[in-house]
Amino acid sequence: MTATIPRLTPAPPPGTFLGMPAFPRAAKEALENQQLRKNLRHVTQTIRAKRSTRAEEVENWEDLRTAGEQIKNRVGRHLDQYLLQAEKAMTEAGITVHWARDADEANRIIVEIARAKDTREIVKIKSMVTQEIDLNEALEEAGIAAWETDLAELIVQLGHDRPSHILVPAIHRNRSEVREIFREEMGLWGVPAPEDLSDDPPDLAGAARAHLREKFLRAKVAVSGGNFIVAETGSLVIVESEGNGRMCLTLPQTLISVVGIEKLVPTFEDLEVFLRLLPRSSTAERMNPYTSIWTGVTPGDGPQDLHVVLLDNGRTKVLADPVGREALRCIRCSACMNVCPVYERVGGHAYGSVYPGPIGAILTPMLRGLDSDVDKSLPFASTLCGACNDVCPVKIPISDILVHLRNKVVEKKTAKHPTVESTIFGGVGWVMAKGWHLALVEQFAGLAGKAMKKQSYIGPIPLPVAIAWTRSRDIPVPPEQSFRKWWAAREEEGK
């Protein structure tokens, strides 16, 4: 550990995502956090209702979703062509294009650019992809401070914390916690919060503004992600709410944008579909406050040195999976997590990834591979209720992909030798293979039912699996006579 070397930025919490416990255990801990559950319930239910109003008021919403789905499918089918087309267009517009196979390569490229600019700090626009590659820590190690400028990301960074939602990263904090974080931390890293800071949102925003302004005006390099790249024109698009993004995109001399290779759209016209789908699905707004589109360098205006890092980091692997590839359509709107009843109760941290909720449960294990305990548990972190499928603006069949990945987990776990679970399910498979097998088992259930005739429900059963059900839920006693037997008796009588 580097505990003795003073840090340039607030240290994130110890541990890595991959070292996190599997979902069921992480979820159990999260369920006990009352503040988290209260905030989550409030935020998700509010935004859920607003989103459906904003979707329903668009007459051709379903057509828009289909268009979004089809455009993104086209991008997937011809990704090689569109990438080269985009590279050419961006290069012609004066952007330096870099290709990064994985997180290490991307981080190396960014560190090199920053070093060439002789800078000790960069400002950042909120971006999922730079969290995915853990850029901030790579920069820290290279002696460069990375400052998050999105308000919620700032709260997370100053709080030595991790984001728990794509859109509302500090959803797990309340305002008095935010005040404490600002009071204790801001002064250590820049302009301090006023002594008499209250927990009124306008006051908190004011403190953040003063703290960030100093950094905006000083920084020579900015890093962003990107919501879309138009292959035809080489234009980059960023959609945001606070305007901090606009500051990062226009003030520093150098701008580095890290963009996943799936973020392309073929033509400028295609943007129209997504600029309608995205704000309505994410913040439930008709139009988001700031949409920045830039096509290369404009002499004398804005950053004069533009870089784009096109990142794979597992995406081509996802594209190779005919079922899983549909997840690459994702435009990171967060509608699926806002509507998810599991997410509503456990929040983002339990998913052990920068991508939480339903999309995280499919995308994370596909990007990282089904190796760690947490990645193997993610496809099972869903009741398959399907609420996510219905709201997804690009119609990703999340439930089907979850089931597909469950099958992959099972095949991987049982590749060498059977597990306890696979033995049980092998038995279930046998029972359900033939009507008479099931009839046989029902005999035993009937005997149990007969033995417990006086009861209608059973309480806690101290056996594995059974206790998982019966610790909090009673279970009905099986009836003495199965339907099958009743039917046979009735047929007999009828004859």
Place this chain on the structure above:
Amino acid sequence: MAPGTGKRVALFATCINDTMFPSTPKAVVAVLERLGCSVEFPTDQTCCGQMLTNTGYFKQALPTVKTYVKAFEQYDYIVGPSGSCVGAVRHQHPMLARHAGDEGLAKASEDVITRTYDFTEFLVDVLGVTDVGAYFPHRVTYHPTCHSVRVAKVGDRPMRLLEAVRGIDLRPLPYSDQCCGFGGTFSVKNPDVSVAMGADKAHHVMETGAEYLVTGDNACLMHIGGLLHRMNAGIRTIHLAEILAHTDAEVPA
């Protein structure tokens, strides 16, 4: 003439009803026969296989696809009292066959699923009835189960059937679109989250003041009912078919 006259219907009881809740398929038989259908129960049938499929055991689930096709292929109407099981047959069986590389089975399955109906679909769409002559003088709240709504897509059919029941006092369920947290093996793989969701559902059910919680899926009812029973909530769970089966002659105790 009764609307079901001349209609030969194969009952897909589903394994959980067959084993644990036989009163539900019995109720289906009662309603269908009352409406004039002739009901058969092909004894080769087992299960939709979704417990296996949804836990990732595709290979082990494949025999249920074959068994389903074999048991039901000769019928024009296959009716099951479970949006979840009917949904699984329609949505997953061809996928399972293709996953195993059995295109012949996939085709056979695609054919038989076009004739597979949830009980409420069969009543409303095929027989064209919403009033099935039921009488149920109780306070009832209806939870539209996720798979019945989002996979089988039964829509408002269950509600229309319930609204036509004489004597019923239907109470709207708050947050009815929220999953109850059962989720098949999710209920034991993630018991804490499952119970947290189920507890919220149980509380919403209690808020309605209903005596009965009704759904079209006994699996979800087993979960919510198990919680309600542990809480001594005094609310009973009942399958929709059983309400529809009740007539003036047989009022439940």
